[in-house]
Every structure is written in structure tokens, then in C-alpha cells.
Amino acid sequence: MKVLLSIKPEYAEKIFNGTKKFEFRRSIFKNKDIKTIVVYASSPIQRVIGEFEIDYIVNADLNKLWDKTKNHSGISEKYFFDYFKNKNKGYAIKIINTRRYKKHLLIKEDLKVSPPQSFCYL
Secondary structure, X not given: OEEEEEEOHHHHHHHHHOOOOEEEEOOOOOOOOOOEEEEEEOOOOOEEEEEEEEEEEEEEEHHHHXXXXXXXXXXXXXXXXXXXXXXXXXXXXXXXXXXXXXXXXXXXXXXXXXXXXXXXXX
């Protein structure tokens, strides 16, 4: 099973060029059968640009999460802690096997779904 995640274009690009090996989330999908993340690059791109597989998911308090992921986070420490403001714990999805689509997809026409605020099941 797959989920569609909205990711800011600059971070989506880092995922596909290999400099971002973790995708961070304040909350995460409940279905344990999710193996693949489809990437929707949000505004101004507004296209589905590729996908990646989930190696594993870390759920930890923020200091431990940052310590475990900082070398491959693709973001600054300040951005990390700003993103998780008012949260005690967070999630980090370990990215493997990225695949950038040759033809980017329009979400409403090609996938027949609306852009997710966070994620949606496909």
C-alpha cells in the first residue's frame, strides 16, 4: 500500500538528489502496511514527482530524534525544532530506493485525489 505525502519542493528535491534521507512528520499514518511514499511537491510545483520506499520509521522524543537523524536530515537544527514546536515526540521516515518520475503527474487529473494537507492513502 502507498500513501501520498505533501512535501515542500526544496525538501522533495533533496530527497531525490540523496541529501535528505529522513522525512519528518508530527503525526503519521496508522496503517502498518505502508511500504511506499508517493511525493507530492507542494506549491509552486504542485505535481507528483516520484516515490520512495520506507526502510523504517523512528518515533522518539525530539532530542533523541534529532541526534539519530541530524547527519542525514537535509534540514537545519533550527528548522527541525521549529517544525516540532509544541510537540514532545516526532517521527522520522528513513528513505530508501527513491524513484523520480520521468513525467510529473497532476494530482487531480492523473491520481484523482486532492492535494493532502499531510498525507492520504492511495
